[in-house]
Amino acid sequence: MKLFAKNNKIDMLTAPLLKKMVLFALPVLFTNVLQLLYNHADQIVVGQYNGTTAFAAIGSTSSLIHLVINVFMGIAVGVNVAVAHKLGANKTEDAEKILHTAVIFAVISGVAISIIGVLLSTTFLRWMKSPEDVIDLSSTYLKIYFLGAPFSLLYNFCAAAMRAKGQSQKPLTFLTISGAVNVILNLFFVIVCNLSVAGVAIATVISQALSAVLAIISLSKDDGGCRLSLKKLKFDGKSFAIIAKIGFPAGIQSSVFSISNVLIQSTINSYGSVVMAGNTAAQNVESYLNAAAGSIYQSELAFIGQNYGAKRPKNIKKIIFNAFSLMVGTMAVLSLVVILFDDTVLKLFNPDPSAIEAAKIRLSINCGFYVLYGCMELAVGIMRGLGHGVTPMLVALAGVCGTRLLWLFFVYPIEPSLKLLYTSYPVSWGLAMTAHLISFLIVRKKTFAKMNTTQTDI
Numbered sequence: 001m002k003l004f005a006k007n008n009k010i011d012m013l014t015a016p017l018l019k020k021m022v023l024f025a026l027p028v029l030f031t032n033v034l035q036l037l038y039n040h041a042d043q044i045v046v047g048q049y050n051g052t053t054a055f056a057a058i059g060s061t062s063s064l065i066h067l068v069i070n071v072f073m074g075i076a077v078g079v080n081v082a083v084a085h086k087l088g089a090n091k092t093e094d095a096e097k098i099l100h101t102a103v104i105f106a107v108i109s110g111v112a113i114s115i116i117g118v119l120l121s122t123t124f125l126r127w128m129k130s131p132e133d134v135i136d137l138s139s140t141y142l143k144i145y146f147l148g149a150p151f152s153l154l155y156n157f158c159a160a161a162m163r164a165k166g167q168s169q170k171p172l173t174f175l176t177i178s179g180a181v182n183v184i185l186n187l188f189f190v191i192v193c194n195l196s197v198a199g200v201a202i203a204t205v206i207s208q209a210l211s212a213v214l215a216i217i218s219l220s221k222d223d224g225g226c227r228l229s230l231k232k233l234k235f236d237g238k239s240f241a242i243i244a245k246i247g248f249p250a251g252i253q254s255s256v257f258s259i260s261n262v263l264i265q266s267t268i269n270s271y272g273s274v275v276m277a278g279n280t281a282a283q284n285v286e287s288y289l290n291a292a293a294g295s296i297y298q299s300e301l302a303f304i305g306q307n308y309g310a311k312r313p314k315n316i317k318k319i320i321f322n323a324f325s326l327m328v329g330t331m332a333v334l335s336l337v338v339i340l341f342d343d344t345v346l347k348l349f350n351p352d353p354s355a356i357e358a359a360k361i362r363l364s365i366n367c368g369f370y371v372l373y374g375c376m377e378l379a380v381g382i383m384r385g386l387g388h389g390v391t392p393m394l395v396a397l398a399g400v401c402g403t404r405l406l407w408l409f410f411v412y413p414i415e416p417s418l419k420l421l422y423t424s425y426p427v428s429w430g431l432a433m434t435a436h437l438i439s440f441l442i443v444r445k446k447t448f449a450k451m452n453t454t455q456t457d458i
Helices: 017-049 052-059 062-088 092-127 132-147 149-164 169-192 196-221 237-269 273-309 313-340 342-349 353-385 390-414 418-422 424-449
Strands: none
Touching (some): 017 149, 052 132, 052 273, 092 132, 092 237, 132 196, 132 273, 149 169, 237 390, 273 353, 313 353, 353 390, 353 424, 390 424
């Protein structure tokens, strides 16, 4: 099969929905895992060849990277929902306007992030109380990493449009190629060129650029109703407003969500570089659970989006049931695997026994409750797929960020310990999930009533 050949799209409007949701989610899962693998390849390579300090230097930047990048990843969610709504309603011309507007916004935003990242990375790290033995390495990594922001945003916006169309395999193909390139370049820059954290950052930027180029070429050759064309590249205010309705609240939610994580990371930093390294290793393990949850979330979001555009409420109810069933089963199995084999998986990221023991503290708290995290994400996805942007943002800010901040300032000081600090995660997941589901129950009847139920569901 040619690299840019047209993939068969998944028809999201007809039965069997469960099977199609799984077929859609699997490539997204593999894509997410590959993206994590080539991100974690940075840490694994420097951890094995440059030691715990270099490993901690890269790991401690993750919260800050998410803080800056996640607001724009929320915009990608807006692109996904907006394109899905238009394609579900068979308005392909409007879908193309949304795509072209998103591409322009990705480039402009990416350049802005690059400038901010290069100028202020060291300042941000000092605000986070990064230890002196890692701050210079962390700053070097961040400055180079942020130079790749335009490529990262371009890829993610294009991938969001592809998934809205029912094409979840192409992003997997592109990440497979760029991920392989990233690993090879990591080894070359670190082992051969002895560039340490700078080398893995350069490798990441090159890989991001490659994935963005592949995604753009693919969309420019697509003939399935949402094609990217340089001649049509124009910023459309109406299209941007549609994206922003979902995307901005999602981005703000992710950004503020990251602020709470930055504050927690700052507290973790006060325990020293060994605990920082352990926390990083545990985060890396948990990120694979996030990847699995994210694939089901993306499937739910795309399917609900198209069926909302096609006005098929009965389908949406089945999609919600299917998504929660998949999430509960998947999270239960994966969490059990992590709990049983924590030593083995942690050694992949850092062989330091002290760091591994520190990592186990976090995993012992979080892994048993990851089903709450997954169901919280699905509850958010329902609201966004139905076109509600502000409500899930407000609920998340109160349920997740509010809970963590209150915990950090009022509960943690009672008896400061890593266990008590990490407990803020599952508590916030459970409260936010409950609040999101209550919000859905409140708007469900009115939202479904607006749909034209004369159309035939499955």
